[in-house]
């Protein structure tokens with residue numbers, strides 16, 4: 001069966017294993033992932049029919065693995081027995097193999113139809129697998145694996161004896177694994193065979209969120225599930241942040257350990273989901289959310305969505321935020337500006353605070369409480385300049401009223417008057433400079449009609465000889481407007497701290 005490209009344009013509800021009806025919506029595809037999924041489906045279906053296959057789906061944290069796996073699951077399950085496992089939700093269990101096998105069997109059983117009884121042999125084998133552990137954990141695992149029925153209840157004395165026996169006996173573990181592999185295979189056959197031709201080989205077992213687990217658990221999970229990887233007609237897909245996982249492996253096996261080749265041994269192939277730029281991501285998010293932002297009271301004025309794209313991209317790129325964090329900052333920003341009433345907000349500073357709060361809470365506290373010095377002269381405390389230089393500089397287009405906001409005349413320090421050489425327009429500005437001016441203006445009380453020495457020097461220089469300004473000089477043209485915005489730190493802090501509750 002060869003698939004045409006999936007249509008992932010519209011949002012859908014996630015109703016896979018572990019879902020609560022209507023509680024999670026998978027948004028429309030903003031990253032053109034549908035074609036990757038089509039390609040992978042065709043490729044893996046062909047590979048997996050004949051043999052087993054293990055694919056590592058790699059992308060950094062927040063780049064869209066979970067979204068991809070869930071959306072893909074919704075397609076795959078129509079044509080193949082498909083299992084979805086959230087490794088993170090299982091992280092509390094101390095036996096990854098047990099967790100995985102019981103979940104796989106549980107789901108395959110549902111696919112094949114609930115009415116099929118668990119074969120007697122399999123129950124024994126599964127029970128034989130359980131690692132030495134607390135009795136309660138063992139009972140919970142037995143329950144989860146669905147091994148109870150009218151002939152075998154966890155409440156009876158018989159079960160207590162069995163649990164006792166299992167707790168002291170693990171030598172059959174290896175044999176049990178071999179046996180269970182066959183059983184998984186049989187459940188897959190059951191699912192295909194009982195589906196009246198709707199389902200075909202291979203079965204897909206998608207394991208997600210390994211990157212969110214404790215490192216030791218993630219590694220143990222890999223080490224143990226490799227024992228069941230080689231089941232004919234079964235394709236395993238493991239989503240990981242591979243670089244981070246390699247890190248975890250080095251923590252366990254030591255720095256000199258070749259984590260890359262070690263990981264390579266588990267997988268036939270690695271497939272990396274490329275991430276798109278934050279700009280594209282934000283652009284798409286704005287289109288999807290159909291926002292009405294013309295009336296919000298912020299600077300720069302949101303005359304069209306590009307203004308918002310420019311500001312958000314500059315700040316999120318500055319901090320190299322993941323797409324997940326970018327989306328969070330985006331949502332929180334919108335939520336706080338949309339109902340805001342008061343003195344015009346500095347949108348750039350607000351987005352900056354949201355992002356900083358995600359990136360480094362200590363620095364955020366220092367800035368939001370006004371405890372971080374503006375300059376770097378303090379013997380102990382980090383200055384704001386140092387903070388902004390720890391992250392990437394960004395340049396972006398911004399509309400500055402360099403004519404109308406500043407006025408027709410400029411007075412120099414000797415009260416000599418010059419006509420203003422600058423005009424209103426789009427200027428390329430520096431994020432670091434905007435932030436420095438903003439942060440500085442929170443502490444100095446600059447009177448309304450005064451211009452800074454820096455600005456006057458620039459203006460008088462340009463009166464003599466108009467020239468192209470540097471990006472930093474462009475930013476100076478915004479000083480006046482910046483000084484007229486909301487300057488109470490408390491206002492920004494309150495907005496940020498209200499919206500961070502939005503997850």
Ligand SMILES: Nc1ncnc2c1ncn2[C@@H]1O[C@H](COP(=O)(O)OP(=O)(O)O)[C@@H](O)[C@H]1O
Nearest residue numbers: 028029030031033061062063064065066067324
């Ligand atoms: N193709 C996509 N289209 C739209 N949004 C996406 C897409 N992929 C991911 N996202 C969004 O990006 C964010 C991070 O994705 P997620 O799947 O949780 O990342 P990961 O699992 O790699 O950490 C989520 O908010 C998700 O909704």
Ligand SMILES: [Mg+2]
Nearest residue numbers: 065066067209
């Ligand atoms: Mg994830």
